[in-house]
Amino acid sequence: MSYVERVRFAKMKLVGPARKFWQIVTSNLERMHQPPITQWEVMKERLKEKYLLSFHKAHLVDQMLNLRQSTSSVSDYINSFEELT
Numbered sequence: 001m002s003y004v005e006r007v008r009f010a011k012m013k014l015v016g017p018a019r020k021f022w023q024i025v026t027s028n029l030e031r032m033h034q035p036p037i038t039q040w041e042v043m044k045e046r047l048k049e050k051y052l053l054s055f056h057k058a059h060l061v062d063q064m065l066n067l068r069q070s071t072s073s074v075s076d077y078i079n080s081f082e083e084l085t
Contacts, residue, residue: 003039
């Protein structure tokens with residue numbers, strides 16, 4: 001499967017907010033008279049920027065909120081906290 005076909009197939013499989021996001025990306029490119037995204041790597045990066053980074057941030061916040069000292073030393077607890085910030 002070529003990269004152009006991958007992009008076309010991926011666009012067909014997008015659902016919900018991801019589909020709406022991609023429609024906005026496409027509309028913005030058209031409005032600015034720029035060519036549509038046809039390269040697989042470019043599409044992956046745009047989707048990662050939108051969804052992976054926010055998921056990762058939310059995951060870090062969850063880890064931070066669930067961080068407990070329990071049996072670890074204070075310095076270990078502080079190090080764990082600093083790794084998450």
